[in-house]
Amino acid sequence: MTHVIRPVLVIILLFACVVIPPNALSANKAEQPLMTTAQQLFDPIPLTIPYPEGDFYFDEKIELGKLLFFDPRLSQSGNVSCHSCHNISLGGADGRSTSIGHQGRTGIRNSPTVFNSLFQIAQFWDGRSRNLFEQAAGPMTGELEMATSDPQVCHLLSSVPGYVELFDEAFADRENPLCFTTIREALAAFESTLITPNATFDHFLRGDCNALNDKEKQGLALFVELACATCHMGINVGGNGYYKFGVKKSPALKYRPVSDRGRQEIITTVEDDYVFKSPSLRNVSLTAPYFHSGSAWLLTEAVTVMADVQLDKQLTLEQQHLLVQFLKSLTGEQPHIVLPALPPLSTLSPRPNS
């Protein structure tokens, strides 16, 4: 995988995909440059997840993490779970502009999908957590989300015999199998399994010329031509770098409210004003609304705004359509998740508080 767009390749690509009439693209010969370029910019979602070397209990961690992910009792009200905002049935997000958490409070940023989050450079819109393990602490203890605390979560889980047993199994090699560290490790293990392989785009990346139809190929060519792939590349077609939202123009306040300065809030440099991690575009057609503000409900709207403010390009209706066709080819197989039965509380368990 190459992390920069090579101008020469783009020129070759344009020759093949834009100058040549679209219907000629179905010929294998003409497609080769497009596929080669795509293969240099993007990688397919792997078919299986990478297991940490030497972790003999990783399957147990995944199973335990799955229970934790679906357990609303980890929240102060007993009503909010990881799954509330990262809904497996809704592309790993929640279909709202901003999520609803503890006592009906709303957050300020759109819930990013948990799917394929393993492949991101960091977690959260501002990348303030380096990985899924660090990320797991945020929503649990966030006042707008699950509104609990490290000791509360540990106390609750320690009071549930069914959980104690599972922690003992998954962390048999640890001195303290049930603690806030192992809770987050288990959550991260489960979340790392939530990948969506076998999108039609993945089949194309693996060499199947016919996986994408002509419109999707034209959309891919345009995606590269416009330089969308500058920020949206790699396995996740995004999620691997930080970029200003508004490179060429300031977006409308609706899309980029002044109340959220992105990475500047955690790094406090002028350069980081309105800088966010580029989101993954995997399964993007399932995860409206878009942007950190969750303010664009339609993919055509999102691509139009991005072309305008990031690239100073005004898309034609045909171009919007082609880009959306390509983006829809990024929808992979959704995770196959059987809902777990959660272990019942005990006489010692704290009760929900709301």
Added chain:
Amino acid sequence: MTHVIRPVLVIILLFACVVIPPNALSANKAEQPLMTTAQQLFDPIPLTIPYPEGDFYFDEKIELGKLLFFDPRLSQSGNVSCHSCHNISLGGADGRSTSIGHQGRTGIRNSPTVFNSLFQIAQFWDGRSRNLFEQAAGPMTGELEMATSDPQVCHLLSSVPGYVELFDEAFADRENPLCFTTIREALAAFESTLITPNATFDHFLRGDCNALNDKEKQGLALFVELACATCHMGINVGGNGYYKFGVKKSPALKYRPVSDRGRQEIITTVEDDYVFKSPSLRNVSLTAPYFHSGSAWLLTEAVTVMADVQLDKQLTLEQQHLLVQFLKSLTGEQPHIVLPALPPLSTLSPRPNS
């Protein structure tokens, strides 16, 4: 199944299970009266659900209803689904005293389990809906729950091509395949599949003398002896009649607040003051807290209160323990549910409102 306790049988049972020392109960001969009595009072959960005769699209209705059940976009905020309060992972209930619905509002009654609800005489604590079809309308349109309306739900679903297709398939024989009637029919079809067969008690009811251990058998004998089965009988060990909460004594205000008069609120006769449908005791060890008020967190507390206010009996610690052991034998196989992928909204879809 016999819906009244026959005094003669109880006397025989007492002779077999109470007068005879508990350890003698393991002999098949001594057990026969207990099993016979149990078989006359209760029925096992069937292994498969009954399909409506002549409905050639019932499987399609079940699949569609499953999507609807898990879809939070049916609520006004896009945040509350049927599953929010009837959580498959939490015994079909939500583990709170009262549920949290639209904008963080709480209801007044404990969320009853959706599991085995098909076998109940009616739905809701006060039985105000005759069946699951009627019930489905309540939470969708309730201001404290999903806070939407018939036209809103129909409008939303009609805007989603993926749903329109599924309604066309599941209700191919209807003039209007997508309407508030068919929405509720599909939900009821899915919910009717949420049964929990093969509890150890079911194996006992089917003739396996060894399915229950000695303590569970003593608990069952006590359950019958005390006349708990007057209100908790049949397939669901409850859920098949209406009874005053406080037959012999008024329960503490904590358990029976004056603000909730039960069926009197819908029927307005003096006789129906504090009258509720007896809840099913199936999977009861998974669905704390208990009572319509969700005010008893422990099974020992619940059985103690019930014996006191319904029967004017003071349970010993040993009796509490035996009853709880029996009640735990009512936990069946939990439904095996793979989370569905919900169809994405379209450009025409209304957006969540909160």
